[in-house]
Amino acid sequence: MTISQELDRMISEVTNDLLSGAAELALRAVNIFRYAISDESGGDRSLPAIKSNLTMISRKLIKGHPAMAPIFNLCNQILFAAEKCSTTEELEAVVGKSLDEFETRLCNSASKIAETAVQLIPFGELVFAYSFSSTVISALLNARSNLRSFRVICTESRPSMEGRKLASVLASSGIEVVHSFDSAMGLFLPTCRVAFMGVDAVARPGLVNKVGSWLLALACRELNIPLYALTGTEKFVTDDQLFNFEDFERPGTEIWQDPPKGVTVLNRQFELIPFNWIAGLVTEDGILRGEADVEKYVDAIKVHSDLENYAVST
Amino acid sequence: MTISQELDRMISEVTNDLLSGAAELALRAVNIFRYAISDESGGDRSLPAIKSNLTMISRKLIKGHPAMAPIFNLCNQILFAAEKCSTTEELEAVVGKSLDEFETRLCNSASKIAETAVQLIPFGELVFAYSFSSTVISALLNARSNLRSFRVICTESRPSMEGRKLASVLASSGIEVVHSFDSAMGLFLPTCRVAFMGVDAVARPGLVNKVGSWLLALACRELNIPLYALTGTEKFVTDDQLFNFEDFERPGTEIWQDPPKGVTVLNRQFELIPFNWIAGLVTEDGILRGEADVEKYVDAIKVHSDLENYAVST
Numbered sequence: 329m330t331i332s333q334e335l336d337r338m339i340s341e342v343t344n345d346l347l348s349g350a351a352e353l354a355l356r357a358v359n360i361f362r363y364a365i366s367d368e369s370g371g372d373r374s375l376p377a378i379k380s381n382l383t384m385i386s387r388k389l390i391k392g393h394p395a396m397a398p399i400f401n402l403c404n405q406i407l408f409a410a411e412k413c414s415t416t417e418e419l420e421a422v423v424g425k426s427l428d429e430f431e432t433r434l435c436n437s438a439s440k441i442a443e444t445a446v447q448l449i450p451f452g453e454l455v456f457a458y459s460f461s462s463t464v465i466s467a468l469l470n471a472r473s474n475l476r477s478f479r480v481i482c483t484e485s486r487p488s489m490e491g492r493k494l495a496s497v498l499a500s501s502g503i504e505v506v507h508s509f510d511s512a513m514g515l516f517l518p519t520c521r522v523a524f525m526g527v528d529a530v531a532r533p534g535l536v537n538k539v540g541s542w543l544l545a546l547a548c549r550e551l552n553i554p555l556y557a558l559t560g561t562e563k564f565v566t567d568d569q570l571f572n573f574e575d576f577e578r579p580g581t582e583i584w585q586d587p588p589k590g591v592t593v594l595n596r597q598f599e600l601i602p603f604n605w606i607a608g609l610v611t612e613d614g615i616l617r618g619e620a621d622v623e624k625y626v627d628a629i630k631v632h633s634d635l636e637n638y639a640v641s642t
Numbered sequence: 643m644t645i646s647q648e649l650d651r652m653i654s655e656v657t658n659d660l661l662s663g664a665a666e667l668a669l670r671a672v673n674i675f676r677y678a679i680s681d682e683s684g685g686d687r688s689l690p691a692i693k694s695n696l697t698m699i700s701r702k703l704i705k706g707h708p709a710m711a712p713i714f715n716l717c718n719q720i721l722f723a724a725e726k727c728s729t730t731e732e733l734e735a736v737v738g739k740s741l742d743e744f745e746t747r748l749c750n751s752a753s754k755i756a757e758t759a760v761q762l763i764p765f766g767e768l769v770f771a772y773s774f775s776s777t778v779i780s781a782l783l784n785a786r787s788n789l790r791s792f793r794v795i796c797t798e799s800r801p802s803m804e805g806r807k808l809a810s811v812l813a814s815s816g817i818e819v820v821h822s823f824d825s826a827m828g829l830f831l832p833t834c835r836v837a838f839m840g841v842d843a844v845a846r847p848g849l850v851n852k853v854g855s856w857l858l859a860l861a862c863r864e865l866n867i868p869l870y871a872l873t874g875t876e877k878f879v880t881d882d883q884l885f886n887f888e889d890f891e892r893p894g895t896e897i898w899q900d901p902p903k904g905v906t907v908l909n910r911q912f913e914l915i916p917f918n919w920i921a922g923l924v925t926e927d928g929i930l931r932g933e934a935d936v937e938k939y940v941d942a943i944k945v946h947s948d949l950e951n952y953a954v955s956t
Contacts, residue, residue: 484897486800486823492898499904508908509800510825511854515913540825543857550860557649583798583823584806590813594822599829 330421335364336345336386343392346488346578346597349461350528351434352561354398357389358427361406375416382410382423382636390635395536395573395598397529400635402430407632421579437560437587438463440570440612442470445524448556448610449478453521454506456513456553457482457498459538460490462527463558467610468524469501479504481516485538487583487595510540513547527559530609531570531626532619534602535559547606554607561611564625573598645685649678657706658913660802660892663775664842664877665748668712671703672741675720679737689730696724696737697948704949709850709887709912711843711877714949716744721946744876751874752777754926756784759838762870762924763792767835770821770827770867771796771812773852774804775840777872781924782838783815793818795830799852801897801909824854828862837862841873843883844923845940846933848916849873859919868921875925878939887912892901 338360342353363369364381371377386403394401409426413419445467449455455478457464468480480498482505485491495505508516517523525544529536535557548555580593587593608615609622616622652674656667677683678695685691700717707713723740727733759781763769769792771778782794794812796819799805809819822830831837839858843850849871862869894907901907922929923936930936 369680440646469790480761484800486798486825492901494907496902499902502904506908507894507898507901507905508910509853510823511800511857512908513855514860515853515910516908530763539823539829542828543825543861546828546860546864547857584821587821588810588813590816591809591819594820594826594830596822596826596829 331364331369331381334369334535335360335381336388339385339388339392342389347390347460347490347493349459349463349526350393350396351526351560352462353393353396353492354402354562355431355434357399357402358431360385360389361402361427361595365420373416375413375419377382378416378419379410382406384443388623389576390572394576395528397436397536397565397569398560400529400565400569400572401562401629403559404632404635405430407634408630412630433562434555434560437476437562437612438466439470441558441560441610442467442565443557444610444615445556446471446474446476446555448522449476450521452477454478454519455480455521456517456520456544457494458491458523458525458541458544459485460494461558463496463560464524464526465494466500467558468503472501472503481506481508481520483508483510483513483539486510487578490538503601513544517547517551520553523553523555525555525557527557527563527609528598529565529570529573530622532622533567533570534600535606536570536573536598536600539597539599541601542599545601549605555605556607556610556615557601558610561613561625564622564629566626566629566631568632570600645678645683645695648683649674649695650702652677653699653702653706656703661774661804661807663773663777663840664707664710664712665752665840665874666776667707668716668876669711669745669748671713671716672745672922674699674703675716675737675741676925679734687730689727689733692730692733693724696720700949706888708890710844711750711763711879711883712860712874714843714879714883714886715876718946718949721948722944724945742901747876748874751876751926752780753784755872755874755924756781758924758929759870759872760785760788760790762836762868763790766791766836768792768833769794770831770834770837770858771808772805772837772839772858773799774808775872777874778838779808779811781872782812782817786815786817793820795820795822797822797827797832798899799854799855800824800925801892804852827858830865831861831865834867837869838873839869841871841877841923842912843884843887844873844878844936845881847881847884848914849920849923850884850887850912850914853911854914855915856913859915863919869919870921870924870929871915872924875927875939878943880934880940880943880945883945884914
């Protein structure tokens with residue numbers, strides 16, 4: 329297998345994974361970059377060849393998961409780091425360090441968010457959790473290890489059913505889980521005291537997350553249940569970048585294998601939720617309450633020229 | 643096969659049908675009663691034996707679909723009709739006539755509702771339709787035969803997927819259908835100009851319909867999309883009777899075949915929607931707008947003593 333075949337295989341594994349959250353997939357993307365800059369890849373070790381590989385990997389990863397901000401921000405950071413380097417050795421060191429930093433940032437974010445979130449879970453109560461998010465999982469497991477007693481209600485998350493993965497992970501850690509289908513949210517939310525969801529991307533217009541989050545947020549607002557979005561600031565993107573999720577469409581056959589003639593099946597995966605429908609964004613810097621709090625992070629983002637105006641369809 | 647075995651088989655076919663709407667199943671229940679009072683059943687032809695069979699059929703049908711008002715009202719009407727009869731011949735005639743009347747009422751209702759509903763579909767626009775309802779189908783087919791041009795968006799209706807049945811029936815009649823999963827409602831509703839749903843039961847507290855209707859109604863209110871519930875007045879019940887749907891729970895395995903230990907799967911099928919979230923109830927008597935309009939129908943309902951206080955769990 330050539331280096332590009334091996335990279336393509338690794339990239340496909342990440343882009344075909346519909347069950348994992350954005351932070352989890354970004355950590356796996358870190359390893360793809362590690363492989364690309366390492367000796368073991370055995371490919372062309374010239375500086376232009378490696379830089380060109382980093383751009384190729386970035387574009388394919390972003391195209392695969394255009395709504396997932398941590399993947400975009402990882403790629404963006406790596407391309408800026410590589411740009412400064414004038415030798416292969418320097419690139420190995422600089423990009424390697426940048427990858428370590430990104431990984432550490434993600435893990436530290438998750439742990440700080442978990443510390444904040446534990447305070448939001450009332451003793452002995454029901455917690456609603458939607459879709460699959462490693463950040464939400466780590467918050468709930470942290471709460472459990474702090475001897476908080478609570479139960480979780482979650483739903484399937486059609487069509488990929490990553491809600492089952494959430495239920496399984498929580499149950500295997502000794503958390504009692506109640507599970508149902510997505511449209512039954514309205515039946516179960518009134519019994520919950522708080523709701524949590526992960527996030528794929530955040531910018532001024534709001535936050536992007538798995539389809540169903542809009543209905544969840546609307547129902548929580550109606551029922552006066554605080555809904556918190558758990559997100560490290562590595563999920564913040566520019567306002568333009570935020571709308572990349574609109575280009576992401578999966579095959580209709582994932583929903584209905586053989587629809588009859590005259591039926592068009594649409595399989596869109598993400599949607600935008602306004603900030604004022606949620607109680608707050610729980611980040612490693614504390615709880616942010618809306619556009620004003622988000623602005624300073626978004627303003628600080630610079631997009632690398634290789635990714636600028638990079639549409640998913642290209 | 644004895645008469646009671648044959649009746650049990652016919653009843654099971656109706657109670658195990660999770661894909662059909664309330665009006666459709668009530669029409670099939672009519673045929674079960676027809677069989678029970680007819681010569682062809684070949685059972686005990688004494689008056690007490692037939693009356694006892696009618697009570698048994700009524701209770702089993704209601705227990706099988708406790709949320710479906712037309713089934714309750716059919717059974718109620720038949721028991722009142724049978725009560726007056728003092729010979730087998732009289733019962734055959736009186737109950738037979740009552741069955742004919744019920745069937746005619748259901749069909750006339752559907753056709754009058756369809757006439758009213760066609761006025762609610764704007765030319766060339768998108769219509770949202772939820773779950774499966776023969777009343778909604780007949781309204782949409784009537785609109786199509788009136789040369790209205792429109793497209794329908796519908797979702798699956800997990801877990802029984804009767805939304806696929808809706809999509810298939812509409813498409814086979816030449817109506818263009820867009821289909822997706824239930825939690826994607828929020829993505830598609832903003833493109834729709836009107837939404838329709840069927841109904842299982844109506845009383846003063848509101849209307850009962852398939853789970854997901856609460857989220858649909860909430861989203862329609864948020865987006866200013868008029869949501870009409872299409873229902874013949876044979877779906878009106880007493881306030882007590884309305885809450886029978888709460889006793890109806892299906893096996894969790896219909897949602898998740900083999901959940902891991904620690905995960906409880908709940909499969910509830912119906913929920914209550916407040917009147918003030920919908921634009922109106924389209925009935926054979928015109929469009930009703932809320933509790934005040936519904937009251938006179940509900941007040942007129944008398945429940946037969948064999949069905950009074952008849953809890954589903956008995």
